[in-house]
Amino acid sequence: MENELLIRCTDICKNFGATRALINTNFELYRGEVCGLIGENGSGKSTLTSIIAGVQGATSGEMFRNGAAYAPANMVEAQKAGVAMIVQEAGTLPTVDVASNIFVGNYELFRKHGFLDKKRMLQEAERILQEIGADDIHADMMLGDLNFEDRKIVEIARAMYLNPEILIIDESTTALAQKGRQLIYRLITKMRSENKGIIFISHDLEELETVCNRITCLRDGVMVGNLEGDQITVANMRPLMVGRELQGNYYRADYDGTVSDEIVLDVRHITSENGYIRNFSIQLHKGEILGFGGLSDCGMHEIGRMVFGLDRYITGEILHVPSQRKIKSIQDAISLKMGYVSKDRDNESLILNASIQDNTLMAAYKKLERMGLIPPDAEKKLSDHQIEVMRTKCESGEQYVNQLSGGNKQKVAFCKWLAADSEIYILDCPTRGIDIGVKAAMYDLIYRFKKEGKAIIMISEELPELIGMSDRMIIMKDGEISAEVMRDQSVTDTQLIEYMV
Amino acid sequence: MLKLQVSGHSSPEDSEQIQNELMRRAKRNERITFLLPFAGVLALIVLFTTLTGGQFLSVDNLKLLLNQCFSMEIVVIGGAFLYAIGGLDMAIGSVMALSAMVITLLFNAGLSLALSILAGIAVSVGSMCITAFVRNYLKVSPFIASMCVMNICQGLVLTIVAKLGVITFAYSRAAWIDSTLTKILTLVIMALLGYVIFNYTRFGKSLRAIGGNERAARISGIKIEKCVFGAYSIMGFALAIASLFSVIRGGTADTSIGNGMNLNVMTAIVLGGFPLSGGANAKFHAPMIGALMVTILTNGLGLLGYANSMGYAIKGLLFVTVVALTYEKSKGKLIS
CATH class of the missing domain: 3.40.50.300 (P-loop containing nucleotide triphosphate hydrolases)
Structure with a gap:
């Protein structure tokens, strides 16, 4: 038998x-x-x-x-x-x-x-x-x-x-x-x-x-x-x-969690519309990878959405410190060079039935405009450049996104904000459902962002990735911060899970 | 240590050959989809020329053809913008009738032509924006909203006609408008403007993004509400212009203006290969080619002695057939 x-x-x-x-x-x-x-x-x-x-x-x-x-x-x-x-x-x-x-x-x-x-x-x-x-x-x-x-x-x-x-x-x-x-x-x-x-x-x-x-x-x-x-x-x-040996450092190699004192985003006492998250405050620094971890219903995804102006908050304010402007809508966020990669890639990040180029440039048209018109050669140049930078596997920029694999789709979702010259990235589960090859490329990119002085909020349900990438980890439980952990070689999954459940 | 076990018997060269063949087929399909509407126009011309013994291509008939297709071409220029966001609309015909009524009443009352047209545009854009408003803020399907707008406009026109009797456009004061030159100029200018706005502006691109995935478009910073108002306004503008030419040609302002336009526009959109749900596959020229096909069909059937009513039946049948053949049913709802 x-x-x-x-x-x-x-x-x-x-x-x-x-x-x-x-x-x-x-x-x-x-x-x-x-x-x-x-x-x-x-x-x-x-x-x-x-x-x-x-x-x-x-x-x-x-x-x-x-x-x-x-x-x-x-x-x-x-x-x-x-x-x-x-x-x-x-x-x-x-x-x-x-x-x-x-x-x-x-x-x-x-x-x-x-x-x-x-x-x-x-x-x-x-x-x-x-x-x-x-x-x-x-x-x-x-x-x-x-x-x-x-x-x-x-x-x-x-x-x-x-x-x-x-x-x-x-x-x-x-x-x-x-x-x-x-x-x-x-x-x-x-x-x-x-x-x-x-x-x-x-x-x-x-x-x-x-x-x-x-x-x-x-x-x-x-x-x-x-x-x-x-x-x-x-x-x-x-x-x-x-199909080949991967190099040793999958995540970033250094354990230096110090970041500049310069604050980019100041989230002050915000409360979500449904009242699940109350009086929440956090500060994001220049060149910082701020990791958010917790169970999927701990409220971390909602924080990302509120900070980007996607979900409303009923008290408090979110201040973009360098410009002293408040973020109340998606338009505010984008004009302050913020980008948001959604957890729900196919519904919120991409137009599946459209070309890679259309998707890449969706948030960058304002930048390409010359006297009210968008020159096609400038479009192609910017889009092709992003495909090259991300090494997106495709026939050409004209290929439709629905023909790409999950990892390459996610690359296009990233490209959109790269093309818009974003300085602050809110990444909600940036490596969800993608394979190690593309994951490694994403980690590389996120680390490069940090080195370039950009600020990153990384929300993730995968603890190894949080520990491997973040300068500072915020662990949430029931809509509240249950722990704040600084980057250190000694941090382990088990430690963090304690705070999550 | 690692047991590598490669399955599949095809050699790399074979594999590459198969890949190339598949690519070629995909490219060919794309070309066919692009060329099909043009081939359709040509086929119809050949068909009707043969069936009518050349009468179809006579100067008189070509002039008639221009007159017949003119209004619809103007309307579908606006329609391209509306349908790019998937804005299936049933009010097009009656908004045209109302706009024609306003232009005629004001012009007959002695107002200048320019002012009358402006008023017509205002009324037409306003009516279309009712639907846009309902879609944006009341979150009701624009299709349902357009049904209501259709009834509102029709009701107004019928009430005015009932009160004032037959309203005839003061043709003699503006006969130049009915000339072939004016029409061709208007059409060319509008088509060119439309083409540029549709393909080379942020607005045009945003519309197609909204048609593709509204949520993703919103998160990418596209101002959905503003764009929707824009699309409906352009449609309204085109309707007002078309209504002016229609009323001058028809003579009287009543519900016959714009009659059958809803189905005609939808058929034109679909025949031209423009997806009813909008999105990235929406090409500006497609509805115009489609409108030409619809007109040739109407005209040719007329020449062959089939009554107008039969024309409706044939167009209806054609619409369903083409939708069934081309619409990607898996991709979503036809009416959202």
Whole structure:
């Protein structure tokens, strides 16, 4: 029984327009395996798993399950064949209740005289939520009322209700905080003991090292390697993903946390509209990387939004010290050369259905204007320069952003503020869901900003990155500062987590 | 130590060849999408010339064609701005009727032509800005708002006609406006101005950004409210100009002015390859080419002896077909 094959994919190819996402990929999953799928953004991990889960079809190639050909037309069919997936981006319906979300596409299960047996459906949903250990979410809650994390848990429930033999987890842990993570780990252990199979995509290599018993790596749509048993170490995974050895200092190398006394932003006693953050004050200095850490609902994201003028505050003021001007709106912030990289890249940072050039220049048109007109050659020059600086992987500036991988999209989101000559950067989860290659480039850039005397607020849910990059760390809990930690070699994750929970 | 296992049997050269082939196909698709509307115009001309035994290309008919397409071309110049932000609007026709009414009443009362036109523009821009206001501050779908504006304008025109009877434009005092030269000049100037504003100004670029992703545009410092008012105002301006020429040509100011314009503009937008949701794919020339196609279709069908009513049916059918074929359903809602 032990080495029984769960699924075999042979010679899978997938093209998107001119992009070849998968090239003759072979993949196998055996019973009892937790297979970590790694690779840089755009390497084809999500494409492969979405084909297995029936989200999309392959351009060519075959799949076999239990010895028979397997070609699911959609996710529901795949689920019936015992393959379920928890997706990377939230795919829930906000305006209906939790139970309806769990069973969407399968309402016929609760058919009674041609009508929907709502009561039974609610009971069943409740049972599944209990089973996966999410007893604080209830079947009759409106999905839109749940926070981001709980919505992901509803997706987990959706994936689990038909008792899948193969569970695909796609980068979920980057979106899940502690609570959901524990839940996923419990699920993995349980499924493994039941001799089922799991495909796990994550950028957190430490996590994969502890959870997986096999690692498979994709690079540019090609399967490049397999790690098993003792070979599964972070040190082995990194070069496999990038295709070369990475240099030692991933984060900045120095431990000098001193910054100039010159204050750039003075946030004085601000209170958020919903009252969650009260009387909050902080000062940002020239050449400082100010890190904000905490659980995802600790209020740090809201601070970033208020400082940029995106969310309103009802008391206090935010003062741009060099100009003595107050920041009340996005326009104020931008005219004072501030830039904001949102956590929600696809909805708030980018126009997906527009070119790299259009996206890059969105905040810089004022600068390019000559007598009311914008010369096209100046546009192209500025945009191409940014592509070069960031080494964005693309055909040309005319390529549409929706064709780029996550990491390259994030580069474009950064480019927008570089092109606008921003001096103060508010970065909300700047490396969320991007791979180590691009991450390293981002850290490099942020450090360069610091050296150039720019000021950076870096809000992050990843503690190693905060500790690795910040001059000063503000740890938040329940809308308040619970600790302020200066840069030091001795700071550890565990220390900071104490202040977070 | 590391077990490297490269799967896939294709050699690097093969791989490059496949990549090049895919690129070529993508480029070709892009070119086809660009050329398709032009090919459509040409095909229609050839079709109707053959079917009418050359009558379609006669000087008289070409003059008629200019007159027929003129108003719509002026309207779609404004329409490009409105539809760049995805501003599907049902009030276009009735705003035109109201504007024509204002111009005629004032001009007949002895006001100078320039002042009458200015008043027409004011009323037209004002009416369009009602929709912009509702969209910006009441957060109601502009489509719904435009329905209300349509009813308001129509109601006003009907009330005035009911009170004053038939209102005829004092044609003799401004006959020069109805000349081919004036029309061509007006069209060329407006098209050029529109082209420059649409493609080479911050405003024009901002509109397409709003159509693409309003939230991202706002966070990038684009003043959404101001731009929306701008787009609706330009549409209003174009409508007023078009209404002047329409009333002079038609003779009387009533609800027949602008009749069918809503569908015509939408059809023109779609036939020209302009996305109804706006965004970066919105090209300025597209609605103008589309308007030409719609007019040729109307004119040609007329020459062939099909009644106007049949023309509506055919245009309606064409609209649905083209939308179904071209609209990327995954990208979002048609009416937001």
